[in-house]
Amino acid sequence: MRCKVCLEHAVVDIRRHNAAFCGPHLLDHIRNQVARAIKEFKMFGHDDRLLVAASGGKDSLALWDILLALGYDATGFYLSLGIGGYSSRSRKAAEDFAASRGAKLIVRSLEDEHGYTVPELAQLTGRVPCSGCGLNKRYEFNRAALEEGFDVLVTGHNLDDEVATLFGNVLHWNIDMLGRQAPVLEERVLGGDAGTPPALVRKVKPLVRVAERESAAYALVAGIDYIVEECPMVDGNTQHLYKEAITLIEESSPGTKHQMYFGFLKRAAHHFADQQDDAVVVACTNCGAPTVAGGPADPVCSFCKTKALAHHRRDQGVTPRRPARRRRSR
Amino acid sequence: MKVKLRNPDRVVDVSGPSDVVSLLRRLEIVPEAVLVIRDHTLLTRDEALSQEDELEIRPVLSGGSR
Numbered sequence A: 001m002r003c004k005v006c007l008e009h010a011v012v013d014i015r016r017h018n019a020a021f022c023g024p025h026l027l028d029h030i031r032n033q034v035a036r037a038i039k040e041f042k043m044f045g046h047d048d049r050l051l052v053a054a055s056g057g058k059d060s061l062a063l064w065d066i067l068l069a070l071g072y073d074a075t076g077f078y079l080s081l082g083i084g085g086y087s088s089r090s091r092k093a094a095e096d097f098a099a100s101r102g103a104k105l106i107v108r109s110l111e112d113e114h115g116y117t118v119p120e121l122a123q124l125t126g127r128v129p130c131s132g133c134g135l136n137k138r139y140e141f142n143r144a145a146l147e148e149g150f151d152v153l154v155t156g157h158n159l160d161d162e163v164a165t166l167f168g169n170v171l172h173w174n175i176d177m178l179g180r181q182a183p184v185l186e187e188r189v190l191g192g193d194a195g196t197p198p199a200l201v202r203k204v205k206p207l208v209r210v211a212e213r214e215s216a217a218y219a220l221v222a223g224i225d226y227i228v229e230e231c232p233m234v235d236g237n238t239q240h241l242y243k244e245a246i247t248l249i250e251e252s253s254p255g256t257k258h259q260m261y262f263g264f265l266k267r268a269a270h271h272f273a274d275q276q277d278d279a280v281v282v283a284c285t286n287c288g289a290p291t292v293a294g295g296p297a298d299p300v301c302s303f304c305k306t307k308a309l310a311h312h313r314r315d316q317g318v319t320p321r322r323p324a325r326r327r328r329s330r
Numbered sequence B: 001m002k003v004k005l006r007n008p009d010r011v012v013d014v015s016g017p018s019d020v021v022s023l024l025r026r027l028e029i030v031p032e033a034v035l036v037i038r039d040h041t042l043l044t045r046d047e048a049l050s051q052e053d054e055l056e057i058r059p060v061l062s063g064g065s066r
Ligand code: SF4
Pocket: A081, A118, A129, A130, A131, A133, A134, A231, A232, A233, A234, B063, B064, B065, B066
């Protein structure tokens, strides 16, 4: 195959765009897709301070690289989850990337901030690791962005992530989740009063026009040494199952993912939009962080409840064991 | 040819396929779900392979709540 732009030898074929690219033109193509999403969804400007949630994986590091290449003021944030060697290797990937680009990386760890790791949290609360992990990440990303004075929190969710989430929300008809699924989540203030400082920072997903395979290709061509191994806690994850199912359809009908997601945004999302935003954001009476969890009647955020449960169980003598390691077969 | 697979990391020996797409078909791997790499370079589906090649097939779909 030949590059669509320069007719040199191509390294990647992107069937949904009916195109193939050489390395340099693949980088251009992906950067253009990101620039287009930023513009189309009015995500942020060059004056904004961006905090990029950098996990050390391909999507977040590719995105960070793209934002820097496009001239944005982008700082990385790595949250250590305490998942053994996986966490130390992913942290190193994020640190090495930051050093190679001369970019700033903020590092925090759940252990230091809250006294537990993700595996311990799962053991202590009896919930699956991804659930406690997701809750803690959302909480810590928002807190870090506000404390460090960033305007926007940027995450590496790609087209496949969004399609898989949409697919799951449709399978289960999670109407309120469908109302919240957007490339931009506007900032929210406490009590809904305009003019007060944000309590939930603005969140954006500039990779929504980029498929997962494309962001991996970008990372490889850009020479980014991202962490390839999967988090060992991911076993039996439904998100992955949905991705595999949709990728099978994409294989025989290129463009399906894009159509499903952007068709939803254009033609269906507004039907669910009024399911959200009426909940007033109140301050958690324990930590002060914003919560919509139980409304004013129950103003302790789910993060604090989970954390309290974990510490309570530990005080009772529940000792976290190392979870049995299982392999997911591919 | 030697083919490195990931998660878990392992190497399998494959003989026969003359291009990327037939290698993936042989291993029952959906092309959209992976990248194929030779000498740090990505290969398109139609790229010809030789029996001496050392390849990596890298999955691109990750899981987890994010
Ligand atoms: S796979 Fe689950 S536990 Fe692992 S990092 Fe992702 S959300 Fe956290």
